[in-house]
Amino acid sequence: MTTFAELTTLRVGGGARRWVEARNCDDIVSAASAVRGTGENWIALGGGSNLLAADSEFDGTVIRVLSEGIQIESEGADRTLVHVQAGHSWDDFVSWAVINGLGGVEAMSGIPGTVGAAPVQNIGAYGQELAEVVHSLTFWDEQRDDVVTLTNADMDFSFRHSILKGARRGIVLDITFALTRVGTGPEALGRPIMFEQLASALGVAVGASEPLGAVRDRVLELRCSKGMVLDANDPDTFSVGSFFVNPIVSERFSRTLPADAPRFPVGEDEPPRYLAPGEDVPPLSTQPRAIKLSAAWLIEQAGVRKGFALPGSGAAISSKHALAITNRSAATADDVFQLAKYVQAMVQSSFGVLLLPEPTLVGLSL
Numbered sequence: 001m002t003t004f005a006e007l008t009t010l011r012v013g014g015g016a017r018r019w020v021e022a023r024n025c026d027d028i029v030s031a032a033s034a035v036r037g038t039g040e041n042w043i044a045l046g047g048g049s050n051l052l053a054a055d056s057e058f059d060g061t062v063i064r065v066l067s068e069g070i071q072i073e074s075e076g077a078d079r080t081l082v083h084v085q086a087g088h089s090w091d092d093f094v095s096w097a098v099i100n101g102l103g104g105v106e107a108m109s110g111i112p113g114t115v116g117a118a119p120v121q122n123i124g125a126y127g128q129e130l131a132e133v134v135h136s137l138t139f140w141d142e143q144r145d146d147v148v149t150l151t152n153a154d155m156d157f158s159f160r161h162s163i164l165k166g167a168r169r170g171i172v173l174d175i176t177f178a179l180t181r182v183g184t185g186p187e188a189l190g191r192p193i194m195f196e197q198l199a200s201a202l203g204v205a206v207g208a209s210e211p212l213g214a215v216r217d218r219v220l221e222l223r224c225s226k227g228m229v230l231d232a233n234d235p236d237t238f239s240v241g242s243f244f245v246n247p248i249v250s251e252r253f254s255r256t257l258p259a260d261a262p263r264f265p266v267g268e269d270e271p272p273r274y275l276a277p278g279e280d281v282p283p284l285s286t287q288p289r290a291i292k293l294s295a296a297w298l299i300e301q302a303g304v305r306k307g308f309a310l311p312g313s314g315a316a317i318s319s320k321h322a323l324a325i326t327n328r329s330a331a332t333a334d335d336v337f338q339l340a341k342y343v344q345a346m347v348q349s350s351f352g353v354l355l356l357p358e359p360t361l362v363g364l365s366l
């Protein structure tokens with residue numbers, strides 16, 4: 001019997017009433033449309049890297065999106081449109097783009113999962129996010145039972161969010177990306193590096209540009225050091241990556257936190273940054289501003305350390321990253337869930353911030 005434990009990176013979760021493997025757009029649409037007709041529950045499954053399913057059986061159909069393929073659609077002066085099937089491995093696509101001298105996704109190297117799931121939470125890392133490169137996508141819309149084209153503007157992208165996180169149910173069939181042709185030589189440079197840690201790993205200043213391949217290599221190194229690249233020999237990677245979303249709070253609320261809490265102003269004109277050591281918190285701006293906090297910092301300061309496990313549990317906080325909950329030794333979904341609840345309660349009672357889960361929960365609610 002197939003189980004979520006076999007098909008998810010957390011390696012937990014029970015079976016489902018029915019599993020369907022769909023290898024092309026037509027198969028995906030006919031499987032989804034057929035389930036819709038029965039009124040049964042269903043869920044799409046890509047690489048299972050952002051999903052926590054309960055130990056009990058899912059009373060519905062799991063549609064596994066397994067379509068693959070990359071195709072250049074058009075070459076323009078300022079952009080190259082590339083069409084990718086939903087089931088294609090995200091990192092395989094990034095690697096292809098880098099090898100072919102196409103910029104825009106290189107800092108998102110090493111993120112597990114499929115291309116089709118990437119817009120669901122607007123994946124991002126090291127200063128790049130999906131919303132910057134999506135031109136449009138083809139989508140089976142459950143409400144209409146029809147295939148529609150959604151433009152970037154239709155997606156309502158924001159930090160780890162899109163319209164597909166709840167508001168619009170359906171399945172992404174393929175995505176057209178708008179990438180920048182930069183070439184492959186050492187003189188062919190990608191987008192400016194906007195993430196301090198990555199700039200420092202590359203030995204350049206924030207805002208400098210580096211060759212795509214160098215960016216990809218450094219990002220993969222940084223991610224490996226945090227257990228953020230899947231590795232069958234490293235249990236720190238048996239996770240969903242970050243379990244909680246970095247919370248966004250008002251500037252006024254952020255001032256109730258200790259002075260050394262990392263704060264990233266979320267503004268259109270202002271790139272995110274840490275306050276320099278010793279720098280005063282700037283005066284309140286006249287405009288209300290939103291501030292992104294570091295969930296990892298909140299968790300550690302609430303007393304939940306890397307490697308922490310509840311007694312008798314197979315789940316533990318990653319030994320490399322406080323934000324990842326990992327399956328150490330035959331954990332159950334309940335082990336993972338109880339640890340997540342514990343972390344949530346510790347942060348809420350210490351700082352008054354409710355951390356929200358990043359992965360899709362199936363048969364569970366946090």
Ligand SMILES: Cc1cc2nc3c(=O)[nH]c(=O)nc-3n(C[C@H](O)[C@H](O)[C@H](O)COP(=O)(O)OP(=O)(O)OC[C@H]3O[C@@H](n4cnc5c(N)ncnc54)[C@H](O)[C@@H]3O)c2cc1C
Nearest residue numbers: 046047048049050113114116117123124171172240241360
């Ligand atoms: C080690 C590790 C590191 C990670 N690092 C990052 C990171 O740096 N940045 C980041 O943003 N994320 C990160 N993640 C999370 C995860 O990789 C991404 O969210 C990824 O996009 C999930 O893809 P998936 O195919 O595995 O989705 P799944 O886990 O299969 O599904 C996730 C959600 O998307 C839905 N879904 C899947 N396919 C489709 C489709 N074709 N159409 C519509 N809905 C669909 C599912 O129903 C579910 O709700 C990390 C995860 C791990 C395990």
